[in-house]
Amino acid sequence: MNLRPARMEDEVFLYRLRHDEAYAAASFGPPPDQNKHRAWLQDVLLDKAGERVWIIEDAGSLLGCVRVSVTREVSIALTAEHRGKGHGTEAIRRVLDLWRQWNGPTAFKARIKPENAASRRAFAKAGFVETEVVMEYRPNG
Ligand SMILES: CC(C)(COP(=O)(O)OP(=O)(O)OC[C@H]1O[C@@H](n2cnc3c(N)ncnc32)[C@H](O)[C@@H]1OP(=O)(O)O)[C@@H](O)C(=O)NCCC(=O)NCCS
Secondary structure, eight states: OEEEEOOGGGHHHHHHHHTSHHHHHHSSSOOOOHHHHHHHHHHHHTTOSSEEEEEEEETTEEEEEEEEETTOBEEEEEOGGGTTSSHHHHHHHHHHHHHHHHHSSOOOBOOOOTTOHHHHHHHHHTTOOOOOOOOOOOTTO
C-alpha cells in the first residue's frame, strides 16, 4: 500500500467516495455538490483548504483517502470493496509516520461517531485513545 498526495485527476474518485453511503453516514456534514467538491479539491491542491489529502493506493488500485486538517484531525475512508482487510488501520499508521518524518512528534485527533465500530477500532489499533464523550441536542431530530 502507498499514500500519495491527491491530484486534480482524483476528483471523480474522491467525489464518489464522499458520496458513498457509509462515508456520508460517518461524516459530520452533508456531502458537497460537484461544484463545491471541485472548488474544495482545488483549494486542497493550492494548500488553501486547511487540510492535506492523500490517496491510498495498492497495486494501481485506488483504495480510499486519508485527510489531515490544520488542527491535526485525521479522517479516512475506503471504498466499500476495500474495507475490513486491514487497509484502514495501516493507512492511519502510515499517515502518522509520514507526518512525524516531516514535523517530528505530533498529537492528532479523530472525531468518530459512536456507532462507527470499524473506525473506532481502526484508530484504536493505530494508537488513538478515546478521550471524550460529545453530546448533541438537535431540535429537528
Ligand atoms: C473506517 C474504515 C476506514 C476502517 O478501515 P478498514 O480497513 O475497514 O478497517 P480494518 O480492516 O483496518 O479493521 C479495523 C478493526 O475494525 C474491525 N472492524 C472492521 N469492520 C468492522 C465493523 N463493521 N464492525 C466492527 N468492527 C469492524 C476489524 O475487525 C479490525 O479489528 P480487529 O483487527 O481487532 O479484528 C473503513 O471501514 C471505512 O472506510 N468506512 C467508511 C468510512 C468511515 O467510516 N470513515 C471513518 C470516518 S471517521
